[in-house]
Amino acid sequence: MAKERKNSVRQSIIETASRLFYKQGYTSTGINQIIAESGVVKSTLYSTFRSKEEILMAYLETEGAISDKELKDATEKFEDPKEKILAVFDYLMNIVQKKDYYGCHFLNIVSEVTKEDEVVRSQIKKQKNKVRQLFHQILEPIEKADLSDEIYTLFEGALAGNKVHDDVFPVLNAKKIAEKLLN
Incomplete structure (x- = not known):
């Protein structure tokens, strides 16, 4: 009890x-x-x-698990690796349009902490590396794993661009570029 x-x-x-x-x-x-x-x-x-930092670490771990599951769920609806990648951008499109969306949890925090906050930055990097790994795993079967970091960079750029402009166009453009890269 x-x-x-x-x-x-x-x-x-x-x-x-x-x-x-x-x-x-x-x-x-x-x-x-x-x-x-x-x-x-x-x-x-x-x-x-x-400490407050310990609460922050719990927040980052919790949000990381949620994010990982949602990204994986978005890709599992498809068999084709290209469709899986595009589904990630569709997922991103859906979340950035929500009224209560205030940006990427991890990019928000990393912009607030200093370089010396190694524990926090390490946790954020760990979560972001899981996203990179997801793209790598999706593309590996079609021998396009070398594109995974380019796709990941588009994904992160779309998140940052959306935060700056509060608009969907960065996500739409990132998806278009990803589609061109995968053709």
């Missing part, structure tokens, strides 16, 4: 912090706001997480 309660408290803190980090940014979100909005007392938060 105590373990279930601890997990519930932990989940509540992560969910609250995730919403706040995503919507208003990591540096703009204070511990006191997380405490107030999650409904936990300060001592409980600090017995669950030693």
Whole structure:
């Protein structure tokens, strides 16, 4: 029973912090706001997480798992590797048009931390490398694995371009370029 309660408290803190980090940014979100909005007392938060950075790491791990699953699910609807790649861009098109989309969770955080924040940057790089690996795995059977980093760069560029312009055209253009590369 105590373990279930601890997990519930932990989940509540992560969910609250995730919403706040995503919507208003990591540096703009204070511990006191997380405490107030999650409904936990300060001592409980600090017995669950030693620091705000530890909460951030849990957020990145949680969002990474969600992102990995959604990307994989988007590609599994197809057999053809080209269609799988294009499905990733279609998935991206769908999420960037959502009203509550504030950009890529990982690019948002990496833009807020310094180069010296190696633990955080390493976690972000780990997640981004999973996306690179997904493209590599998709393209390997058709001997186009050498294109995987180019496709990955288009994917990341589309995310960044969408964040800057708050428009779908970077995603549309990235998909068009990917399609040309795969022909």
